[in-house]
Amino acid sequence: MRLIIAEDSLLAREGLTRLLAGLGHQVVAAATRAEQVLGLVARHSPDLVVLDIRLPPTFTDEGLRLATAIRRRHPRVAALILSHYLENSYTAALLGEGATKVGYLLKERLLDARMLDDVLHRLHGGGTAVDPEVVAHLLAPRDAGDPLARLTNRERDVLTLMAHGLSDRGIADRLALSVTTVGSHAHSVFRKLDIPDEPSSNRRVSAVLAYLTGNRLTR
Amino acid sequence: MTGLPGQASGSDAPDAPAPTAPGAPAPAAPPGIPAPLGTPAPVAPGTPAPVAPGAPAPVAPGAPAPVPPDAVPDAGPDVRTERWNAVILITGLAFAAGDAWLAARWGTYDTLFYGKELLQLVVWLVAGFLVGRVRPRTPMGTLMMLLGLLLAADAPAAFALVTDSTLLRLLVAAALLLTALQLPLGAHIFLAYPSGTVRDAMGRAVMRAGYLFGGLSALVLVVVGPPEPQGRCRDVCAPMRLVDSPALSQAAAQVLALGTAALVLVGGTVIVRRFVHAGHRERRVLAFPAVAMVATALLWAVVNLQSAAAPSINSEQLHSTLSLAQFAALVAVPAAFFLGLLRERLDEARVSDLVRQIAVMPTDRLEPALAAALGDPHLRVAFPVPGGYVDASGRSMRLPEVVDARRTTPVGDPLRPVAVLLHDPSLRTEPALLEAVSATAHLALENARLQAAVRAQLAEVRASRARLVAAGDEARRRLERDLHDGAQQRMLSAGLALNLLRQDLAGRRTGPETMELLGEAEAELHAATRELRELARGIHPAVLTIQGLRAALEQLVLRAAAPVALRADDLPRLGQAVEATAYFVVSEALTNAVRHARAARVDVTTALDAGRLVVRVADDGVGGASLTPGSGLAGLADRVAAVDGVFTLHSPPGEGTVLTVDLPCD
16 A cells, blocks of 8 residues: 655654555655645555644644645545544544544554454455544443443444444454345444434444434433 | 002003093082182182091001900901901991092092992902901911002092092192002012912012112102193192202103002013922913013003103003003902912812812722822722832732822822822922822821721732632643553553463463463453552543533442432533632532432532633532531632632532532622
8 A cells, every 4th residue: 555644753754664665565665744734645646644633733623624625626636533532522523424534542552453454454445434432432331221221242342343333244254144144233223323324334323423422422 | 559650650540631531520529720829729618638648557568467366365367367357348338438529529530430449449349358268377368458458549649530628639748648658568469369479589689679769769759749731730730849840850750650560570570480380280360460560560661661661652552551551451450369269269179078088088089089089080099019109909019110209199208108199290280289188188098008008908818818719720720631541541550460470371371370470460450550540530520621610510429328309500611710620619518428428319400601611519418517617618618719710519418418609700
């Protein structure tokens, strides 16, 4: 895969470059400031851009804005945000309504080379990714009245992987089930939680995340 | 005031045989006109003997009221002056009545002339009496009444009475003597206005010269008498004199006229100069009287110069015009005196209003009250505090860079004033008024200064508390950023290095302990990274800075251990201090609800209404929360107060806890 990375810290930039090279990818360019990124993308037409969420000049959410801009201008290019923040409000902003080829991982996932590689390939293949830790607290039922408490363990597993951005195929692989079985579990989850079923798996991610967030906020 | 008889006759009296003068008395006057000097005139029945001769006695100009102090032992000076003024008024009016009777009985001029003469003196008497009421502590009113009395006493000298009565001729001679005092007393009054006392050296010199000249004139009149009557016995018919020489009396009259003109011109100059040097507000008191006085003085000078230089010119047109102008000016002077002093008295009335009200006046009403008392609506009061000036509410005030002494008046010790009045420059010309108001307000201003200083300190403390909170927030934000950009990045780099090490080791033969140690190191690093992230979030959540209060509150609620319902308006971005305060309030309240109150359910609501953000956190826990010093809630209450918010805690035991904060959002 041909990649561009945007990371202001020299140590992280070098480490990331070596890590990605070690995974067999080619880093074609590296940006240190937000305003350099779109130019580099236009010039190199990479397969994927890895973006630190905080970049100069303001060190706030430049990475998110860049991911949105890339998705709009270069729909073929995938974008992966590496973030310090657990808050799912950023993923909601990133995934929006059925966005594809975008992912949001905590920075420490860099230390898990296999997972990183998985996610890179998933995004490249048109999928989405949400860091497991970002959604973990949304998935545990808070009390007996919580609709989440009505799910079976298997259904909760499927819901969790859906929230991570996996497709039925990915879930089936991960859980060692058939795609059909995963599909029926998913249907059951949607029925129990009263979520309108989405045909596209990408739309499904944002629908699930929105449900989980709303479930927490209004109960 | 009439001119000296004989000299100024032309301007005052209708001229000689006046068949042309309308309304002139018919020659049906008493026979024997002009009566030869010395011809004994039979005393007409009802001669005003008891009136006239006694007249001059109490009228000595400048003499203090000869009322024995023990006559009114318990009465203050005001009462004595008032009684004395009443006596003068009644005496003067009685004289005027006598004058009227003389004129009606023996007068040869028309009624209009006598009417003018009498009106003139009555105006002086009445105006003087009113001035005495308005300004009881100054001799101004008494002086004016004395002039009225003098005019009443000497009026017969100019009446051209035709009589053979020796008694009447003696009376006229006495009146003639008194006319010599008109000039000095008039000058005295003109120069003494408005205080009643002649204060400047020049004025006093003119006054003294006037009295000297008056005495001399009286002497001359006794010896040589007025000039020879012309025409229809001019002013004085059959004058009495020691030396009977028409040439001599004519010459003396001309010399005296010149002297009179000179005195009048010098006196007029003094008044003009005083007006020129007066300030704007003082001129209001001086203006009209000064114009009237100068007009009078000029007319008098013109009349005297004319009669001295060219006594032969006798244009009736000129005389009647001059006469009318002189009359108008003369009547105007006492009226102007009264109005001017009344105006000053009104200023003082405002000061005395101030005196009455000031003791119970709230400090914020002090400035408008002083503005009203001084008649300057733009007046400001500045209170000196360490490091500058403040107004009554304690707000910092900037004084003009260049201190203009005409616009600023320190109250109290000029080096360490209790307050500084910033006023219209014209007020500087009324030092007495400024002084009175300053002295009156001194104590109240001192009090107001202390209050203003306390308010200023309080405002400073609040501002510094808000600055402390803002600085604390900023420090937290920076710390959070530094943790991400510094420590977290380094830990990440260390992790990446470990990763590479693992790849490196994978191809070699290493003992299982090495790989185990590597795994432990990676796990520790993972845990440390997670802890660091939580620490950074607790110090200051980046989501609050980046996405605002609502998003940050959502994250708090999503992570809460108990069910929390959040009802929050879509809030615009508010000030950093407000957002951070609201966030930490909800954060602390949620922690308390779950950890201490064992709440099963919490409701968080935020609403922005009329520029105020109201945040309410209600739980169904055990209640009984209190603001124990040093507790998290007490810290929150301080924080809310630091941004001028209102913190309300309602937590009866067993009934849950409701925490409400109300924050102004500017």
